[in-house]
Amino acid sequence: MRTASLIAQYLAGVTFLVMGLNGFLNFIPLPPPGGIAGQFLGALYVSHYLWVIFAFQVIAAVLLLVNRYVPLAVAVLAPVIVNILSFHALMAAGGLPLALFVAVLWALIFVDVRPAFTGLFQSRLQPRA
Numbered sequence: 001m002r003t004a005s006l007i008a009q010y011l012a013g014v015t016f017l018v019m020g021l022n023g024f025l026n027f028i029p030l031p032p033p034g035g036i037a038g039q040f041l042g043a044l045y046v047s048h049y050l051w052v053i054f055a056f057q058v059i060a061a062v063l064l065l066v067n068r069y070v071p072l073a074v075a076v077l078a079p080v081i082v083n084i085l086s087f088h089a090l091m092a093a094g095g096l097p098l099a100l101f102v103a104v105l106w107a108l109i110f111v112d113v114r115p116a117f118t119g120l121f122q123s124r125l126q127p128r129a
Helices: 002-025 035-046 049-065 070-090 093-121
Strands: none
Touching: 002 049, 002 070, 002 093, 035 049, 049 070, 070 093
């Protein structure tokens, strides 16, 4: 399982690095989506909100690629991936396969680093001694 997680880690790292840098440098020109998806992305672009998202993607991607602070990178990417999945599921279904692929990569990485998150999955807080 460690090998699959490592492959997923590097694939996700490359994917988020390319897409995050593309948000800043626009070296892969993508046609703007139509309809409500275009309006939504337009609002995010005009407000510069996407710059924050692209910065998180680049930072997390670098952490994955250098194999340092991987649990932190997983935690940073989780809400980004939820938003990507929501966007494609609700507004632009054409990108849903890639969004699902990235979510699967994230899950493979998470399974490997889940001991770092054990404190989050306690049903009750343990009293301090």
